Amino acid sequence: MAEVKLAVLGGGGAGKSALAVRFLTRRFIGEYASNAECIYTKHLCLDGRQIHLEIYDPCSQRGKLLLTDELHWADGFIIVYDISDRASFAFAKALLYRIRESHVGACKKMVESAVFLVGNKQDLCHMREVGWDEGQKLAVDNKCQFCELSAAEHYQEVAAMFMKVLRNVISNFKVKEKRRPSGSKSMAKLINNMFGKRRKSV
Ligand SMILES: Nc1nc2c(ncn2[C@@H]2O[C@H](COP(=O)(O)OP(=O)(O)OP(=O)(O)O)[C@@H](O)[C@H]2O)c(=O)[nH]1
Numbered sequence: 001m002a003e004v005k006l007a008v009l010g011g012g013g014a015g016k017s018a019l020a021v022r023f024l025t026r027r028f029i030g031e032y033a034s035n036a037e038c039i040y041t042k043h044l045c046l047d048g049r050q051i052h053l054e055i056y057d058p059c060s061q062r063g064k065l066l067l068t069d070e071l072h073w074a075d076g077f078i079i080v081y082d083i084s085d086r087a088s089f090a091f092a093k094a095l096l097y098r099i100r101e102s103h104v105g106a107c108k109k110m111v112e113s114a115v116f117l118v119g120n121k122q123d124l125c126h127m128r129e130v131g132w133d134e135g136q137k138l139a140v141d142n143k144c145q146f147c148e149l150s151a152a153e154h155y156q157e158v159a160a161m162f163m164k165v166l167r168n169v170i171s172n173f174k175v176k177e178k179r180r181p182s183g184s185k186s187m188a189k190l191i192n193n194m195f196g197k198r199r200k201s202v
Contacts, residue, residue, distance in 0.1 A: 002049060004169050006162075007056040007070050009095050010080030011088035015120035018151035019080060020057045023162045028152050046166055053166070071102040076114035076169040078161070081135075083119045083148060084127040089134070092117060096142045114172055115144035116165050123150040 008016045022028050024042055037059045044051050056070060077099055081092040099115060119135045132148055139146030145164060149157040 001052050002170060002173060003052045003054070004076070004166060005054045005056065005074050006076045006078060006165060006169070007058075007074035008078045008080060009058065009070070010120075011082070011085070011091035014080040014082045014085070014088045014092075015151050016080050017057050019078065019118065019120065019158060020055045022151045022155060022158045024055070026155055028155075046163065046170070049170065051166065051170075071099060075172070076116075076165045078116050078118055078165060079144075080118045080120050081130065082121045082124075083130045083135075084121055084124040086129040089119075089130045089138075093138055096138070096144065100142065114165065114169050115142070116161060117142070117144050117146045118161060119146075119148035120151055122148045123153045 008020050010016050018028060020040055024040055038057055040055045040057065042053045042055075044053060056074065058070065077095075079092045079095050079099075081088040083089075096115070096117065117135060117139045119130065119132070135148060136146055147157065147161055149161065151158055
């Protein structure tokens, strides 16, 4: 079974929990506790392959950019901003920069393909502060994927976005498996064990 770790990162209130919970449960729940970080776990089948998925949802990230553990833990990243909050867009930009910086030396293409920039709260487009073209440009500049959606209203889009990230991560695994000497897999497990987090099953 493949183990995939995704980190959903973004500014405070951008909709990280809403996106993760929407994907995992199909439901949009209005309010989420923002004082606790957690890892949601789920088993799913993707293209006939069993996957044990872990989704890291940090507590409010206001001003928190270092994220050294998270950046090394995750196989893929969903960077969320709120289209009605320009500050969250600036934070997403800084996060994308951090991801690139922390993966210096790794295969550039693999890192880029495992990052998805998401402009959330598209239902609030009457209060829009960030244009679609700005999000698209930021994604092109960072060679990552991009979409705008609403965790509140678009379950299908949310699910499709998670599936795309998962597929890219899985194909990165295949490339890595071909390159990697066998010892490095157990080293990765050791690092994961050291980086223990609270786990929630959904
Ligand atoms: N209108 C609208 N509101 C949303 C959407 N997604 C999330 N929200 C709301 O935005 C607020 C913040 O959502 P959260 O999912 O808690 O955001 P977060 O990024 O996890 O927040 P922190 O944990 O505080 O960093 C909540 O009131 C949600 O109901 C959306 O697509 N549309």
